[in-house]
Amino acid sequence: MSYAYLFKYIIIGDTGVGKSCLLLQFTDKRFQPVHDLTIGVEFGARMVTIDGKQIKLQIWDTAGQESFRSITRSYYRGAAGALLVYDITRRDTFNHLTSWLEDARQHSNSNMVIMLIGNKSDLEARREVKREEGEAFAREHGLVFMETSAKTAANVEEAFIDTAKEIYRKIQEGVFDINNEANGIKLGPQHSPSSPNSPGGNATGGLGGGSGCC
Amino acid sequence: MASQFYERNTSGMNADRFMARLTDESTVNTMQRHYWTARQFIRTKLGKKEDEHLEASDIELDTCLNLYRSVHGTSFQLLNNVDNYANFLLDETLVQNVLGKYLKEKGKIDKTVAVGRILIAVGRALLFSSHRLNAARIGVSTFYNKLSVFVERAIGDCSQTIEAVQMCRTEYRGSLLWMKKTSEELDPEVDGSMEKFREAQTTVKSNKERLDRLKTDTLQKVNLFIPFIYTTFL
Numbered sequence: 054m055s056y057a058y059l060f061k062y063i064i065i066g067d068t069g070v071g072k073s074c075l076l077l078q079f080t081d082k083r084f085q086p087v088h089d090l091t092i093g094v095e096f097g098a099r100m101v102t103i104d105g106k107q108i109k110l111q112i113w114d115t116a117g118q119e120s121f122r123s124i125t126r127s128y129y130r131g132a133a134g135a136l137l138v139y140d141i142t143r144r145d146t147f148n149h150l151t152s153w154l155e156d157a158r159q160h161s162n163s164n165m166v167i168m169l170i171g172n173k174s175d176l177e178a179r180r181e182v183k184r185e186e187g188e189a190f191a192r193e194h195g196l197v198f199m200e201t202s203a204k205t206a207a208n209v210e211e212a213f214i215d216t217a218k219e220i221y222r223k224i225q226e227g228v229f230d231i232n233n234e235a236n237g238i239k240l241g242p243q244h245s246p247s248s249p250n251s252p253g254g255n256a257t258g259g260l261g262g263g264s265g266c267c
Numbered sequence: 268m269a270s271q272f273y274e275r276n277t278s279g280m281n282a283d284r285f286m287a288r289l290t291d292e293s294t295v296n297t298m299q300r301h302y303w304t305a306r307q308f309i310r311t312k313l314g315k316k317e318d319e320h321l322e323a324s325d326i327e328l329d330t331c332l333n334l335y336r337s338v339h340g341t342s343f344q345l346l347n348n349v350d351n352y353a354n355f356l357l358d359e360t361l362v363q364n365v366l367g368k369y370l371k372e373k374g375k376i377d378k379t380v381a382v383g384r385i386l387i388a389v390g391r392a393l394l395f396s397s398h399r400l401n402a403a404r405i406g407v408s409t410f411y412n413k414l415s416v417f418v419e420r421a422i423g424d425c426s427q428t429i430e431a432v433q434m435c436r437t438e439y440r441g442s443l444l445w446m447k448k449t450s451e452e453l454d455p456e457v458d459g460s461m462e463k464f465r466e467a468q469t470t471v472k473s474n475k476e477r478l479d480r481l482k483t484d485t486l487q488k489v490n491l492f493i494p495f496i497y498t499t500f501l
């Protein structure tokens with residue numbers, strides 16, 4: 054299928070917070086209560102339409118287990134967006150956020166859009182981390198925050214799509230250089246010059262030209 | 268080393284030689300697997316530091332291995348010492364016994380009555396003590412027998428598991444190195460790059476399953492030492 058842009062996403066967070074389930078819910082719209090441990094990384098992809106453009110989200114679902122940590126680091130390279138996930142029923146997964154964030158900031162480009170996600174919001178009775186705490190953490194570190202449930206699919210779509218919108222906005226503003234693949238954004242295989250905004254040509258000066266970023 | 272490696276990886280049965288053909292692993296794949304194991308092995312031998320997260324994930328196993336090594340070392344020392352102690356006790360018993368008999372005899376034929384009596388009394392005391400020592404020696408040798416069964420069976424059996432778990436860990440860490448290498452060039456949009464990664468991933472997965480099983484085995488076996496130690500030594 055053709056697409057205008059391809060965004061590389063990465064999902065990170067402690068083991069068992071529901072990274073793979075979020076991906077499965079987003080790509081297949083189903084929930085699997087028992088999931089195999091992710092070894093290294095798994096992939097998912099889905100097309101979304103933003104501002105009338107087909108955007109392919111290529112999602113890298115990384116392993117949360119400690120022994121894969123050094124391998125996970127090599128997946129940050131060239132990611133445009135990251136979903137940093139914790140489990141609202143497990144305080145320790147929230148406490149580890151700083152170290153994940155540090156890793157992400159160190160191994161990726163500075164423009165990467167990071168979305169903080171408190172998963173398992175359906176398990177209200179077992180909640181250990183208050184919504185406000187998540188919000189405060191996100192505010193402090195300049196992240197976008199959302200509570201989701203991979204089980205009931207609440208906010209899952211929004212989490213992925215809002216991140217995509219944010220990346221798209223940054224492209225429009227010219228923050229991302231789309232010709233540099235290290236930013237995690239690729240142009241689609243075919244660019245119809247029908248739209249003036251489409252980054253049809255590297256030759257024509259590329260992106261942002263018509264979008265009036267100033 | 269080569270034969271040891273073979274034996275650790277298989278049950279030692281001849282059939283294992285043909286098992287490889289039943290699994291659909293290609294020769295290249297097998298070679299790669301061994302290459303990365305060897306690489307990890309050399310890394311360990313050269314004393315390269317593993318990264319802290321990997322170390323942290325193995326902390327339970329490492330504590331267990333340390334406990335095993337300490338139990339292994341001290342048990343062998345104890346066995347040696349108890350053996351020596353039993354031998355010396357035997358010597359002591361025999362010497363006291365013979366000396367006691369000798370003194371009694373000499374006491375009977377001594378011309379001075381007082382000295383004779385004293386000699387007999389000392390002789391008797393020595394004989395009595397030698398009997399007591401003998402009784403103690405029996406206790407010591409029962410302990411020795413129990414301990415040697417523990418060393419031979421429990422520690423001997425455990426040492427095989429420990430060897431296997433250490434070998435498996437080398438393989439696992441080697442395959443992690445492999446997966447890391449393929450991860451660096453990974454791009455799902457590029458043909459061929461995924462296959463390479465999947466090969467490494469499959470190996471990591473099977474190694475991880477095996478390692479996790481062996482880890483549980485090791486932990487359980489080593490934890491069984493503790494009740495034994497309580498019942499035998501305390």
